[in-house]
Amino acid sequence: MKISRKQFLKLTGASLLAVSAGKVWSALAYAGQAVTHPVQVIRGKQWAMLIDTRKCAEHPECTRCIEACDKAHNIPSFKNPAHEVKWIWTEPFENVFPSESTRFMPAGLKEEPVMVLCNHCDNPPCVRVCPTGATWKREEDGIVMMDWHRCIGCRYCMAGCPYGSRSFNWEDPRGSLGELNPGFPTRTKGVVEKCTFCPERLAKGQLPACVEACSAGAVLFGDLNDAASEIRTQLESRRTIRRRPELGTGPNVYYVI
Amino acid sequence: MRDRVWILLGLGAFLLLVTSPLWWNVRARAGLKGPDLVLPADQKDCVMPAREMNSSHMQLLLQWRDEVVRREIHSFKAYDGKIHDMRLSGTCLSCHEKAKFCDRCHDYVGVKTPYCWDCHIDPAQTRPALARRSSQ
Amino acid sequence: MFMLEKAVVGGQRYWSWIGTLIGVIAVGFFFYLRQFNYGLGITGLSRNVTWGLYIGQFTFLVGVAASAVMVVLPYYLHNHKEFGRMTILGECLAVSAVTTCILFILVDLGQPMRALNIIIYARPNSMMFWDMVSLGGYWVLNAVITLVSLHAVQEGVAPPAWIKPVILLSIPWAISIHTVTAFLYSGLPGRPFWLTAILAPRFLASAFASGPALLILLCMLIRRLGGYDVGRKAINDVAIIVTYAMTVNVFFLLMELFTSFYSQIPTLMEHFENMYVGVGGNYSLVPWGQSSVVMMAGALVLLLIPQTRRNERTLVVACILTFISLWADKGICLVVGGFIPSPLGAMTGYVPTLPELCIGAGVWAIGALMVTVFYKVALSTAVAAHADFTHDPATVKEAA
Numbered sequence: 001m002k003i004s005r006k007q008f009l010k011l012t013g014a015s016l017l018a019v020s021a022g023k024v025w026s027a028l029a030y031a032g033q034a035v036t037h038p039v040q041v042i043r044g045k046q047w048a049m050l051i052d053t054r055k056c057a058e059h060p061e062c063t064r065c066i067e068a069c070d071k072a073h074n075i076p077s078f079k080n081p082a083h084e085v086k087w088i089w090t091e092p093f094e095n096v097f098p099s100e101s102t103r104f105m106p107a108g109l110k111e112e113p114v115m116v117l118c119n120h121c122d123n124p125p126c127v128r129v130c131p132t133g134a135t136w137k138r139e140e141d142g143i144v145m146m147d148w149h150r151c152i153g154c155r156y157c158m159a160g161c162p163y164g165s166r167s168f169n170w171e172d173p174r175g176s177l178g179e180l181n182p183g184f185p186t187r188t189k190g191v192v193e194k195c196t197f198c199p200e201r202l203a204k205g206q207l208p209a210c211v212e213a214c215s216a217g218a219v220l221f222g223d224l225n226d227a228a229s230e231i232r233t234q235l236e237s238r239r240t241i242r243r244r245p246e247l248g249t250g251p252n253v254y255y256v257i
Numbered sequence: 258m259r260d261r262v263w264i265l266l267g268l269g270a271f272l273l274l275v276t277s278p279l280w281w282n283v284r285a286r287a288g289l290k291g292p293d294l295v296l297p298a299d300q301k302d303c304v305m306p307a308r309e310m311n312s313s314h315m316q317l318l319l320q321w322r323d324e325v326v327r328r329e330i331h332s333f334k335a336y337d338g339k340i341h342d343m344r345l346s347g348t349c350l351s352c353h354e355k356a357k358f359c360d361r362c363h364d365y366v367g368v369k370t371p372y373c374w375d376c377h378i379d380p381a382q383t384r385p386a387l388a389r390r391s392s393q
Numbered sequence: 394m395f396m397l398e399k400a401v402v403g404g405q406r407y408w409s410w411i412g413t414l415i416g417v418i419a420v421g422f423f424f425y426l427r428q429f430n431y432g433l434g435i436t437g438l439s440r441n442v443t444w445g446l447y448i449g450q451f452t453f454l455v456g457v458a459a460s461a462v463m464v465v466l467p468y469y470l471h472n473h474k475e476f477g478r479m480t481i482l483g484e485c486l487a488v489s490a491v492t493t494c495i496l497f498i499l500v501d502l503g504q505p506m507r508a509l510n511i512i513i514y515a516r517p518n519s520m521m522f523w524d525m526v527s528l529g530g531y532w533v534l535n536a537v538i539t540l541v542s543l544h545a546v547q548e549g550v551a552p553p554a555w556i557k558p559v560i561l562l563s564i565p566w567a568i569s570i571h572t573v574t575a576f577l578y579s580g581l582p583g584r585p586f587w588l589t590a591i592l593a594p595r596f597l598a599s600a601f602a603s604g605p606a607l608l609i610l611l612c613m614l615i616r617r618l619g620g621y622d623v624g625r626k627a628i629n630d631v632a633i634i635v636t637y638a639m640t641v642n643v644f645f646l647l648m649e650l651f652t653s654f655y656s657q658i659p660t661l662m663e664h665f666e667n668m669y670v671g672v673g674g675n676y677s678l679v680p681w682g683q684s685s686v687v688m689m690a691g692a693l694v695l696l697l698i699p700q701t702r703r704n705e706r707t708l709v710v711a712c713i714l715t716f717i718s719l720w721a722d723k724g725i726c727l728v729v730g731g732f733i734p735s736p737l738g739a740m741t742g743y744v745p746t747l748p749e750l751c752i753g754a755g756v757w758a759i760g761a762l763m764v765t766v767f768y769k770v771a772l773s774t775a776v777a778a779h780a781d782f783t784h785d786p787a788t789v790k791e792a793a
Contacts, residue, residue, distance in 0.1 A: 023513075083439065094738075095737045096737070125581060125582050129518075129520065129521065131510075131515075132511055151504065152503065152511070154502055159443060159731075159732075160582075161583060163583070163736055170434030172431075189431075189433075
């Protein structure tokens with residue numbers, strides 16, 4: 001059968017179109033769900049954290065939560081500070097809560113270290129912007145999860161996060177690791193990472209590493225959708241704040257300040 | 258037809274090149290002997306029958322990956338009814354030694370593993386004895 | 394069909410230019426291999442400034458790609474015959490610019506081998522997905538238009554009738570590619586510098602100033618080198634378009650400055666302060682910000698005064714100032730400036746490293762190579778066929 005080059009090209013184009021049409025159709029079906037309901041409906045749990053900065057401030061030199069997380073997740077410590085990777089760390093109070101910082105504050109409060117991490121928002125902008133779905137909000141428990149197999153390292157999520165919670169692997173982390181925890185993989189260069197609320201521990205009925213490590217009882221972890229949980233009781237009985245709530249992200253890390 | 262010599266030479270060189278995998282291996286005396294695999298001492302059953310694992314372990318691993326990471330399912334029921342945790346380093350490598358099993362076959366067949374080991378850890382690498390040895 | 398045989402015939406000047414470009418590309422490629430091996434840490438980017446040179450250049454070049462519409466629209470929708478000899482040059486420039494855009498995104502990816510995940514796991518809620526769709530579609534549109542036009546001239550016939558709706562489609566599509574690129578930035582709640590409705594209009598205005606300015610320069614260059622004259626009227630009309638676009642662009646910038654500084658809201662002011670005067674000991678953007686503003690003003694003056702706009706010498710200066718000022722504004726200040734300060738108030742500076750600059754130069758050189766080859770083919774085709782690209786059957790002559 002003789003086929004001209006033009007006909008061949010037409011056929012190829014038509015076949016490609018047909019194949020991609022199916023993909024586009026299923027993608028649009030997903031889009032309808034995501035775009036028209038930007039506030040995610042949580043069907044199961046919504047894990048949340050309550051950090052009592054007053055209890056934390058009683059131990060200004062303590063870094064147990066940070067060390068526990070670093071160790072449990074093989075967090076690298078790069079020589080170049082610009083490349084640092086951190087899932088949970090401390091920032092001065094005035095940077096974390098600029099709206100709570102005034103001209104005249106109690107001595108030392110401005111610089112007081114406050115624990116910060118990914119807020120696992122109800123309406124996360126990072127999830128909205130991820131082009132591959134490498135980060136998404138889990139329906140089962142509300143965790144904003146990372147899939148390091150799928151991440152292409154475009155860093156759009158880092159631009160989208162209003163809290164600076166995400167880190168990128170600017171180089172291969174394997175060279176900058178301390179003692180390896182064989183129970184958790186490392187990551188590789190070129191992917192974004194952040195706190196994931198320790199789903200590998202939650203699956204075994206354990207609390208996240210930082211929660212367990214805190215000896216001051218400053219970090220409470222629980223399910224917001226469970227009315228009887230301790231975190232709900234605490235939130236309903238004390239004044240708490242969150243970071244930048246006016247942006248509509250719905251952060252799930254609460255602070256007692 | 259004065260080009261005949263060059264054409265024949267060129268053809269000969271091409272034939273040599275295109276059959277090189279064959280005569281190179283004969284020359285290197287790569288025999289029919291297969292890879293020297295060290296099987297686990299205490300376990301007889303894998304999560305799938307050996308034949309299926311041989312042909313489809315990559316598909317199984319990808320399925321495990323998607324179930325754990327994206328569908329939050331952690332348990333896998335093997336063909337013999339035993340429940341396993343779907344973990345590469347934690348389950349597979351708890352029985353198999355990567356260097357003496359996985360790598361040997363992969364090297365023999367010449368199939369590079371995908372980027373799995375960029376992130377996933379070989380538990381043998383973290384044992385203190387190995388760590389001490391490598392630091393000498 | 395691709396008529397590339399026309400691109401391999403040329404004088405010494407042509408081949409030295411091609412050789413230089415290939416040299417720059419080779420150096421860029423070498424450094425890219427190092428980046429591929431080591432990671433993006435070879436650049437000056439950091440945890441706080443996560444997009445820099447590559448994405449900035451991509452943003453600017455999308456504007457250049459979209460700007461072809463400023464020549465295509467008047468010609469096809471309003472029968473502005475004077476642009477007849479220019480449209481093909483705009484379309485060739487558009488294809489080359491879009492290619493460099495896509496390349497800049499690829500070199501910026503941390504895991505480029507997974508780039509196809511954007512298609513396999515398509516997420517329409519992400520503006521990056523739509524950017525890929527619109528850029529890809531625009532590339533296809535312009536590639537088809539360019540090839541069909543060249544082919545038609547070579548054969549000495551009018552292009553097929555179906556190309557007209559394709560060309561008409563490329564007009565709103567051009568607007569869309571730059572709007573979607575602006576949407577990448579203007580929908581992020583955590584970046585107040587970008588969270589402004591005027592960002593997309595600002596992008597378009599600066600695109601329609603910088604792109605046609607480059608086109609004017611290229612037309613003058615090939616008139617000098619290749620003997621292909623698009624016509625004084627065409628150049629003057631495009632210069633008017635550049636003038637209007639530049640005026641609107643400066644106006645929009647002033648609007649931004651007013652809102653930020655009259656409201657006195659710190660989160661709005663600090664990004665501009667950082668760009669133009671430096672804040673917190675961080676002055677990395679100031680040279681770019683200040684020179685951009687000065688050059689914009691200079692360009693605007695030269696463009697607004699009819700005498701300097703019509704005088705080709707001063708027009709060249711105006712176009713160069715336009716292009717460079719908007720390149721500094723969009724390619725550097727806008728993208729990097731959005732990250733300083735960081736969400737937690739850090740003033741992390743950004744200076745591109747040598748490997749980064751070489752890779753960037755390499756990608757630009759690929760674009761320049763494409764433009765060179767396209768123009769060589771187009772002009773040789775036109776000269777050989779004693780025709781031009783007016784798509785007007787009356788002007789199509791028999792091939793010699």
